[in-house]
Amino acid sequence: xxxxxxxxxxxxxxxxxxxxxxxxxxxxxxxxxxxxxxxxxxxxxxxxxxxxxxxxxxxxxxxxxxxxxxxxxxxxxxxxxxxxxxxxxxxxxxxxxxxxxxxxxxxxxxxxxxxxxxxxxxxxxxxxxxxxxxxxxxxxxxxxxxxxxxxxxxxxxxxxxxxxxxxxxxxxxxxxxxxxxxxxxxxxxxxxxxxxxxxxxxxxxxxxxxxxxxxxxxxxxxxxxxxxxxxxxxxxxxxxxxxxxxxxxxxxxxxxx
Amino acid sequence: xxxxxxxxxxxxxxxxxxxxxxxxxxxxxxxxxxxxxxxxxxxxxxxxxxxxxxxxxxxxxxxxxxxxxxxxxxxxxxxxxxxxxxxxxxxxxxxxxxxxxxxxxxxxxxxxxxxxxxxxxxxxxxxxxxxxxxxxxxxxxxxxxxxxxxxxxxxxxxxxxxxxxxxxxxxxxxxxxxxxxxxxxxxxxxxxxxxxxxxxxxxxxxxxxxxxxxxxxxxxxxxxxxxxxxxxxxxxxxxxxxxxxxxxx
Numbered sequence: 458x459x460x461x462x463x464x465x466x467x468x469x470x471x472x473x474x475x476x477x478x479x480x481x482x483x484x485x486x487x488x489x490x491x492x493x494x495x496x497x498x499x500x501x502x503x504x505x506x507x508x509x510x511x512x513x514x515x516x517x518x519x520x521x522x523x524x525x526x527x528x529x530x531x532x533x534x535x536x537x538x539x540x541x542x543x544x545x546x547x548x549x550x551x552x553x554x555x556x557x558x559x560x561x562x563x564x565x566x567x568x569x570x571x572x573x574x575x576x577x578x579x580x581x582x583x584x585x586x587x588x589x590x591x592x593x594x595x596x597x598x599x600x601x602x603x604x605x606x607x608x609x610x611x612x613x614x615x616x617x618x619x620x621x622x623x624x625x626x627x628x629x630x631x632x633x634x635x636x637x638x639x640x641x642x643x644x645x646x647x648x649x650x651x652x653x654x655x656x657x658x659x660x661x662x663x664x665x666x667x668x669x670x671x672x673x674x675x676x677x678x679x680x681x682x683x684x685x686x687x688x689x690x691x692x693x694x695x696x697x698x699x700x701x702x703x704x705x706x707x708x709x710x711x712x713x714x
Numbered sequence: 715x716x717x718x719x720x721x722x723x724x725x726x727x728x729x730x731x732x733x734x735x736x737x738x739x740x741x742x743x744x745x746x747x748x749x750x751x752x753x754x755x756x757x758x759x760x761x762x763x764x765x766x767x768x769x770x771x772x773x774x775x776x777x778x779x780x781x782x783x784x785x786x787x788x789x790x791x792x793x794x795x796x797x798x799x800x801x802x803x804x805x806x807x808x809x810x811x812x813x814x815x816x817x818x819x820x821x822x823x824x825x826x827x828x829x830x831x832x833x834x835x836x837x838x839x840x841x842x843x844x845x846x847x848x849x850x851x852x853x854x855x856x857x858x859x860x861x862x863x864x865x866x867x868x869x870x871x872x873x874x875x876x877x878x879x880x881x882x883x884x885x886x887x888x889x890x891x892x893x894x895x896x897x898x899x900x901x902x903x904x905x906x907x908x909x910x911x912x913x914x915x916x917x918x919x920x921x922x923x924x925x926x927x928x929x930x931x932x933x934x935x936x937x938x939x940x941x942x943x944x945x946x947x948x949x950x951x952x953x954x955x956x957x958x959x960x961x962x963x
Binding site: 577578 | 795796806807809
């Protein structure tokens with residue numbers, strides 16, 4: 458019998474988890490288009506994932522927009538270019554900070570909740586009970602969450618972006634910048650591809666957060682302590698991957714610009 | 715003619731290098747109620763999960779009514795699982811659903827019956843286990859004994875051929891145990907075949923005709939209650955009547 462070294466075993470485990478992640482992600486994605494659609498579960502998840510995160514996204518957007526405008530105005534004032542503040546806030550928020558901040562808020566708040574909920578169902582044998590009752594657990598537990606997140610996160614990002622623009626204007630108005638001047642610089646700084654980038658990112662982040670949270674939750678073991686550890690692992694992994702993917706998506710859009 | 719039994723042949727199951735079952739054989743014939751005995755951690759629950767396809771053996775063969783189910787994809791198990799229901803140790807009721815929704819879960823999933831027909835079946839099953847007034851309560855609002863009875867009602871709802879019980883009396887008071895034993899006997903009278911895993915001997919003897927005892931990953935004994943009591947094997951007698959020698963083993 459072949460004896461594997463500790464490093465080989467770790468590598469094998471890593472690739473096995475990697476493979477399992479992609480398998481689950483593919484299965485969950487394919488099931489979006491298959492019956493049963495579990496509309497009720499989708500609505501419940503949309504409420505849990507979307508509406509419940511609205512307030513923190515509004516707060517995050519408002520204060521980030523305000524601080525962005527404040528810092529930009531300090532830098533632009535010596536050059537008498539304060540009129541460009543609107544465009545600067547827009548380009549930073551819509552392309553980068555809006556999607557990333559909304560995703561990090563949702564990963565922390567909702568990703569951990571998904572993992573904890575599924576993890577608890579696993580350790581209390583509810584998932585096994587569902588399988589015995591003939592339920593496809595990916596279709597029932599993963600796909601409604603994925604659909605809800607794919608809809609909710611882009612919407613939350615758009616709201617975060619809009620609120621941050623408003624926050625930016627609240628600060629800019631103190632520097633005698635009119636709403637028309639604030640808005641008119643958007644078109645000078647932004648091209649249509651930038652808006653597309655601003656919507657593509659939350660879609661990818663939504664997919665990542667949901668799949669990591671579900672994968673971690675469904676592989677939970679070890680009782681209450683295991684559930685806590687799984688929730689922490691899911692949040693850390695989701696957050697790191699959101700930041701990494703942000704770079705790669707930005708790089709792709711730079712190529713096509 | 716279709717074979718009417720669940721059969722395990724030479725089944726081996728290991729986890730992380732630890733042998734849970736080794737060359738394990740068992741047969742559950744229709745109409746003959748069986749209990750699998752063994753100390754905690756001996757692999758009793760593993761047997762139920764293997765038959766249900768929730769976990770897969772490294773080697774060996776498992777068949778349900780003549781149909782081999784070993785190491786098949788998840789979708790292939792769904793048809794076979796319709797013949798079996800299980801009452802998990804903790805009940806495993808779905809937290810987010812009411813008692814009624816829990817009991818009617820499989821019927822809702824199958825989608826063959828109308829809402830009114832499902833509700834009628836749910837009420838009938840809850841009446842059978844004596845918890846009909848709890849129809850609209852959530853699992854968190856139930857006592858341990860009530861949860862087990864609701865779990866039995868859920869198991870009955872889809873009218874399975876075989877019902878598995880995983881430690882059904884653990885953590886219950888004597889009245890709760892009496893209720894569960896009486897329910898199991900009523901199920902058997904209604905023609906259901908039960909397979910129970912437990913280390914609770916009085917419950918086992920009150921509900922089963924045949925017994926299997928697992929010792930150190932292997933089948934140590936198979937037979938009737940009288941044969942079990944007369945079995946000369948030391949480990950069987952040790953299980954039935956523990957002595958000071960059993961301390962901290």
